Amino acid sequence: MxxxxxxxxxxxxxxxxxxxxxxxxxxxxxxxxxxxxxxxxxxxxxxxxxxxxxxxxxxxxxxxxxxxxxxxxxxxxxxxxxxxxxxxxxxxxxxxxxxxxxxxxxxxxxxxxxxxxxxxxxxxVASLGENFPVPVEVLPFARAFVAHRLTALGGTPVLRLRDGAEWRTDQNNPILDTRFGAIADPLALARALSCIPGVVGHGLFxxxxxxxxxxxxxxxxxxxxxxxxxxxxx
Known part of the structure:
Protein backbone atom coordinates (compact mmCIF):
# COMPACT_ATOMS: atom_id res chain seq x y z
CA MET A 1 0.00 0.00 0.00
CA VAL A 125 4.33 10.27 16.30
CA ALA A 126 4.84 9.59 19.99
CA SER A 127 6.49 12.99 20.58
CA LEU A 128 6.00 16.10 18.46
CA GLY A 129 9.03 17.81 17.01
CA GLU A 130 11.39 14.86 16.64
CA ASN A 131 11.01 14.70 12.86
CA PHE A 132 9.52 18.02 11.83
CA PRO A 133 10.30 21.66 12.70
CA VAL A 134 7.68 24.11 13.93
CA PRO A 135 6.99 26.60 11.11
CA VAL A 136 6.79 30.19 12.36
CA GLU A 137 5.38 32.87 10.06
CA VAL A 138 6.87 36.29 10.77
CA LEU A 139 6.57 39.87 9.62
CA PRO A 140 9.52 40.63 7.30
CA PHE A 141 10.40 43.65 9.46
CA ALA A 142 10.82 41.41 12.52
CA ARG A 143 12.60 38.41 10.99
CA ALA A 144 15.99 38.78 12.72
CA PHE A 145 14.40 39.75 16.04
CA VAL A 146 12.02 36.77 15.99
CA ALA A 147 14.86 34.41 15.03
CA HIS A 148 16.80 35.65 18.07
CA ARG A 149 13.81 35.04 20.35
CA LEU A 150 13.28 31.56 18.90
CA THR A 151 16.90 30.72 19.60
CA ALA A 152 16.47 31.95 23.18
CA LEU A 153 13.58 29.49 23.52
CA GLY A 154 15.92 26.65 22.58
CA GLY A 155 15.00 26.48 18.92
CA THR A 156 17.10 26.45 15.77
CA PRO A 157 15.34 28.66 13.21
CA VAL A 158 16.07 28.30 9.50
CA LEU A 159 14.63 30.61 6.87
CA ARG A 160 12.51 28.58 4.45
CA LEU A 161 13.69 28.80 0.86
CA ARG A 162 12.23 27.63 -2.43
CA ASP A 163 14.39 27.48 -5.56
CA GLY A 164 17.03 29.45 -3.66
CA ALA A 165 14.71 32.33 -2.83
CA GLU A 166 12.88 33.22 0.36
CA TRP A 167 9.54 31.38 0.53
CA ARG A 168 6.63 33.74 1.20
CA THR A 169 3.18 32.76 2.45
CA ASP A 170 -0.09 33.85 0.86
CA GLN A 171 0.19 36.82 3.27
CA ASN A 172 3.63 37.58 1.75
CA ASN A 173 5.48 36.76 4.97
CA PRO A 174 8.63 34.62 5.43
CA ILE A 175 8.73 31.40 7.45
CA LEU A 176 11.30 30.35 10.03
CA ASP A 177 11.28 26.55 10.29
CA THR A 178 12.37 26.04 13.88
CA ARG A 179 13.60 22.76 15.35
CA PHE A 180 13.09 22.26 19.08
CA GLY A 181 13.65 18.50 19.20
CA ALA A 182 11.05 16.49 21.09
CA ILE A 183 8.55 18.99 22.50
CA ALA A 184 7.79 18.08 26.11
CA ASP A 185 5.10 20.76 26.63
CA PRO A 186 3.43 21.81 23.35
CA LEU A 187 0.98 24.16 25.11
CA ALA A 188 3.74 26.10 26.85
CA LEU A 189 5.75 26.37 23.63
CA ALA A 190 2.69 27.47 21.64
CA ARG A 191 1.99 30.22 24.18
CA ALA A 192 5.61 31.35 24.15
CA LEU A 193 5.65 31.55 20.35
CA SER A 194 2.39 33.51 20.24
CA CYS A 195 3.81 36.06 22.70
CA ILE A 196 6.77 37.02 20.49
CA PRO A 197 6.11 40.39 18.80
CA GLY A 198 6.36 39.95 15.04
CA VAL A 199 5.10 36.36 14.97
CA VAL A 200 2.07 36.24 12.69
CA GLY A 201 1.32 32.57 13.33
CA HIS A 202 2.90 29.20 14.03
CA GLY A 203 2.31 25.56 13.21
CA LEU A 204 1.61 24.14 16.67
CA PHE A 205 -2.06 23.12 16.84
Missing amino acids: SQDEDKRLAALAAAAEVEDGMLVGLGTGSTAAFLIDELARRAGEGLRIEAVATSLASERQAIAGGLTVRPFDEVAAIDLCIDGADEIDGACIAIKGAGAAMTREKIVAAAARRMVVIADGSKQ VDEVDAAYVARDGIVSRIERPGAPAAPKA
Whole structure:
Protein backbone atom coordinates (compact mmCIF):
# COMPACT_ATOMS: atom_id res chain seq x y z
CA MET A 1 0.00 0.00 0.00
CA SER A 2 1.53 3.32 -1.08
CA GLN A 3 1.71 6.44 1.03
CA ASP A 4 -0.49 8.28 -1.47
CA GLU A 5 -3.11 5.55 -1.21
CA ASP A 6 -3.12 5.88 2.56
CA LYS A 7 -3.54 9.63 2.21
CA ARG A 8 -6.48 9.06 -0.11
CA LEU A 9 -8.11 6.57 2.26
CA ALA A 10 -7.79 8.96 5.21
CA ALA A 11 -9.32 11.74 3.12
CA LEU A 12 -12.24 9.55 2.04
CA ALA A 13 -12.93 8.55 5.65
CA ALA A 14 -13.06 12.16 6.80
CA ALA A 15 -15.11 13.22 3.78
CA ALA A 16 -17.87 10.93 5.06
CA GLU A 17 -18.45 13.47 7.84
CA VAL A 18 -19.51 16.09 5.28
CA GLU A 19 -23.29 16.45 5.03
CA ASP A 20 -25.71 18.43 2.88
CA GLY A 21 -25.89 22.09 3.80
CA MET A 22 -22.49 22.28 5.47
CA LEU A 23 -19.97 25.07 5.12
CA VAL A 24 -16.65 23.20 4.99
CA GLY A 25 -13.11 24.43 5.54
CA LEU A 26 -10.72 22.96 2.98
CA GLY A 27 -7.15 22.32 4.10
CA THR A 28 -3.92 22.65 2.17
CA GLY A 29 -1.39 20.05 1.05
CA SER A 30 -1.17 16.71 -0.71
CA THR A 31 -3.60 14.88 1.60
CA ALA A 32 -6.13 17.71 1.53
CA ALA A 33 -5.97 17.61 -2.27
CA PHE A 34 -7.51 14.10 -2.17
CA LEU A 35 -10.28 15.47 0.06
CA ILE A 36 -11.06 18.32 -2.33
CA ASP A 37 -11.25 15.90 -5.25
CA GLU A 38 -13.65 13.65 -3.31
CA LEU A 39 -15.93 16.53 -2.28
CA ALA A 40 -15.96 17.81 -5.86
CA ARG A 41 -16.96 14.32 -7.03
CA ARG A 42 -19.77 14.12 -4.48
CA ALA A 43 -20.93 17.63 -5.33
CA GLY A 44 -21.22 16.50 -8.93
CA GLU A 45 -23.54 13.75 -7.69
CA GLY A 46 -25.74 16.19 -5.78
CA LEU A 47 -24.02 16.98 -2.47
CA ARG A 48 -24.95 20.56 -1.58
CA ILE A 49 -22.12 22.26 0.29
CA GLU A 50 -20.17 25.49 0.28
CA ALA A 51 -16.53 25.81 1.19
CA VAL A 52 -13.86 28.18 2.41
CA ALA A 53 -10.22 27.56 1.55
CA THR A 54 -7.08 27.85 3.67
CA SER A 55 -4.85 28.72 0.71
CA LEU A 56 -5.03 30.10 -2.79
CA ALA A 57 -3.92 26.71 -4.15
CA SER A 58 -6.80 24.88 -2.43
CA GLU A 59 -9.23 27.55 -3.58
CA ARG A 60 -8.14 27.13 -7.18
CA GLN A 61 -8.46 23.34 -6.99
CA ALA A 62 -11.91 23.54 -5.40
CA ILE A 63 -13.25 26.01 -7.94
CA ALA A 64 -11.82 23.96 -10.80
CA GLY A 65 -13.68 20.96 -9.38
CA GLY A 66 -16.98 22.84 -9.36
CA LEU A 67 -17.24 23.60 -5.63
CA THR A 68 -18.69 26.90 -4.42
CA VAL A 69 -15.98 28.72 -2.47
CA ARG A 70 -16.91 31.67 -0.25
CA PRO A 71 -14.41 34.38 0.73
CA PHE A 72 -13.43 33.68 4.33
CA ASP A 73 -13.32 37.37 5.22
CA GLU A 74 -17.13 37.27 5.03
CA VAL A 75 -17.46 34.15 7.22
CA ALA A 76 -17.55 34.07 11.04
CA ALA A 77 -18.13 30.34 11.62
CA ILE A 78 -18.10 27.08 9.68
CA ASP A 79 -19.41 23.59 10.35
CA LEU A 80 -16.39 21.42 9.68
CA CYS A 81 -12.73 21.87 8.77
CA ILE A 82 -10.68 19.00 7.30
CA ASP A 83 -6.94 19.38 6.85
CA GLY A 84 -3.69 17.47 6.79
CA ALA A 85 -0.85 17.49 9.32
CA ASP A 86 2.90 17.06 9.27
CA GLU A 87 2.94 15.39 12.69
CA ILE A 88 0.15 14.37 15.05
CA ASP A 89 0.31 12.62 18.41
CA GLY A 90 -2.14 10.46 20.32
CA ALA A 91 -3.73 13.49 22.00
CA CYS A 92 -4.59 15.11 18.63
CA ILE A 93 -1.91 17.78 19.03
CA ALA A 94 -0.34 18.54 15.67
CA ILE A 95 2.38 20.35 13.80
CA LYS A 96 1.25 21.86 10.51
CA GLY A 97 2.74 24.20 7.97
CA ALA A 98 4.76 22.31 5.36
CA GLY A 99 2.48 23.93 2.80
CA ALA A 100 3.07 27.38 4.32
CA ALA A 101 -0.63 27.89 5.13
CA MET A 102 -0.59 27.31 8.90
CA THR A 103 -1.83 30.78 9.85
CA ARG A 104 -4.89 30.61 7.61
CA GLU A 105 -5.38 26.97 8.56
CA LYS A 106 -5.42 27.84 12.26
CA ILE A 107 -7.93 30.66 11.78
CA VAL A 108 -10.27 28.42 9.76
CA ALA A 109 -9.85 25.62 12.32
CA ALA A 110 -10.72 28.01 15.15
CA ALA A 111 -13.87 29.06 13.27
CA ALA A 112 -15.00 25.45 12.84
CA ARG A 113 -17.44 23.59 15.08
CA ARG A 114 -15.28 20.51 14.46
CA MET A 115 -11.77 20.24 13.04
CA VAL A 116 -10.50 16.93 11.63
CA VAL A 117 -6.97 16.01 10.56
CA ILE A 118 -6.28 13.51 7.79
CA ALA A 119 -2.90 11.81 7.51
CA ASP A 120 -0.98 8.74 6.47
CA GLY A 121 0.66 6.67 9.19
CA SER A 122 4.08 8.28 8.80
CA LYS A 123 2.67 11.48 10.35
CA GLN A 124 1.65 9.80 13.62
CA VAL A 125 4.33 10.27 16.30
CA ALA A 126 4.84 9.59 19.99
CA SER A 127 6.49 12.99 20.58
CA LEU A 128 6.00 16.10 18.46
CA GLY A 129 9.03 17.81 17.01
CA GLU A 130 11.39 14.86 16.64
CA ASN A 131 11.01 14.70 12.86
CA PHE A 132 9.52 18.02 11.83
CA PRO A 133 10.30 21.66 12.70
CA VAL A 134 7.68 24.11 13.93
CA PRO A 135 6.99 26.60 11.11
CA VAL A 136 6.79 30.19 12.36
CA GLU A 137 5.38 32.87 10.06
CA VAL A 138 6.87 36.29 10.77
CA LEU A 139 6.57 39.87 9.62
CA PRO A 140 9.52 40.63 7.30
CA PHE A 141 10.40 43.65 9.46
CA ALA A 142 10.82 41.41 12.52
CA ARG A 143 12.60 38.41 10.99
CA ALA A 144 15.99 38.78 12.72
CA PHE A 145 14.40 39.75 16.04
CA VAL A 146 12.02 36.77 15.99
CA ALA A 147 14.86 34.41 15.03
CA HIS A 148 16.80 35.65 18.07
CA ARG A 149 13.81 35.04 20.35
CA LEU A 150 13.28 31.56 18.90
CA THR A 151 16.90 30.72 19.60
CA ALA A 152 16.47 31.95 23.18
CA LEU A 153 13.58 29.49 23.52
CA GLY A 154 15.92 26.65 22.58
CA GLY A 155 15.00 26.48 18.92
CA THR A 156 17.10 26.45 15.77
CA PRO A 157 15.34 28.66 13.21
CA VAL A 158 16.07 28.30 9.50
CA LEU A 159 14.63 30.61 6.87
CA ARG A 160 12.51 28.58 4.45
CA LEU A 161 13.69 28.80 0.86
CA ARG A 162 12.23 27.63 -2.43
CA ASP A 163 14.39 27.48 -5.56
CA GLY A 164 17.03 29.45 -3.66
CA ALA A 165 14.71 32.33 -2.83
CA GLU A 166 12.88 33.22 0.36
CA TRP A 167 9.54 31.38 0.53
CA ARG A 168 6.63 33.74 1.20
CA THR A 169 3.18 32.76 2.45
CA ASP A 170 -0.09 33.85 0.86
CA GLN A 171 0.19 36.82 3.27
CA ASN A 172 3.63 37.58 1.75
CA ASN A 173 5.48 36.76 4.97
CA PRO A 174 8.63 34.62 5.43
CA ILE A 175 8.73 31.40 7.45
CA LEU A 176 11.30 30.35 10.03
CA ASP A 177 11.28 26.55 10.29
CA THR A 178 12.37 26.04 13.88
CA ARG A 179 13.60 22.76 15.35
CA PHE A 180 13.09 22.26 19.08
CA GLY A 181 13.65 18.50 19.20
CA ALA A 182 11.05 16.49 21.09
CA ILE A 183 8.55 18.99 22.50
CA ALA A 184 7.79 18.08 26.11
CA ASP A 185 5.10 20.76 26.63
CA PRO A 186 3.43 21.81 23.35
CA LEU A 187 0.98 24.16 25.11
CA ALA A 188 3.74 26.10 26.85
CA LEU A 189 5.75 26.37 23.63
CA ALA A 190 2.69 27.47 21.64
CA ARG A 191 1.99 30.22 24.18
CA ALA A 192 5.61 31.35 24.15
CA LEU A 193 5.65 31.55 20.35
CA SER A 194 2.39 33.51 20.24
CA CYS A 195 3.81 36.06 22.70
CA ILE A 196 6.77 37.02 20.49
CA PRO A 197 6.11 40.39 18.80
CA GLY A 198 6.36 39.95 15.04
CA VAL A 199 5.10 36.36 14.97
CA VAL A 200 2.07 36.24 12.69
CA GLY A 201 1.32 32.57 13.33
CA HIS A 202 2.90 29.20 14.03
CA GLY A 203 2.31 25.56 13.21
CA LEU A 204 1.61 24.14 16.67
CA PHE A 205 -2.06 23.12 16.84
CA VAL A 206 -2.60 22.35 20.52
CA ASP A 207 -6.37 22.38 21.02
CA GLU A 208 -7.78 23.04 17.54
CA VAL A 209 -7.90 19.41 16.36
CA ASP A 210 -10.94 17.41 17.50
CA ALA A 211 -10.21 14.15 15.67
CA ALA A 212 -7.81 12.53 13.23
CA TYR A 213 -8.22 9.87 10.55
CA VAL A 214 -4.88 8.12 10.14
CA ALA A 215 -4.36 5.49 7.43
CA ARG A 216 -1.55 2.96 7.65
CA ASP A 217 -1.14 0.08 5.18
CA GLY A 218 -4.70 0.53 3.98
CA ILE A 219 -6.32 0.54 7.43
CA VAL A 220 -7.90 3.79 8.70
CA SER A 221 -8.04 4.55 12.41
CA ARG A 222 -9.92 7.44 14.01
CA ILE A 223 -8.50 9.24 17.04
CA GLU A 224 -10.89 11.44 19.01
CA ARG A 225 -9.77 14.13 21.43
CA PRO A 226 -11.63 13.65 24.75
CA GLY A 227 -14.50 16.12 25.02
CA ALA A 228 -14.34 17.13 21.36
CA PRO A 229 -17.55 17.67 19.33
CA ALA A 230 -18.77 14.37 17.94
CA ALA A 231 -18.81 13.41 14.28
CA PRO A 232 -22.21 13.46 12.57
CA LYS A 233 -24.06 10.16 12.74
CA ALA A 234 -24.05 8.20 9.49
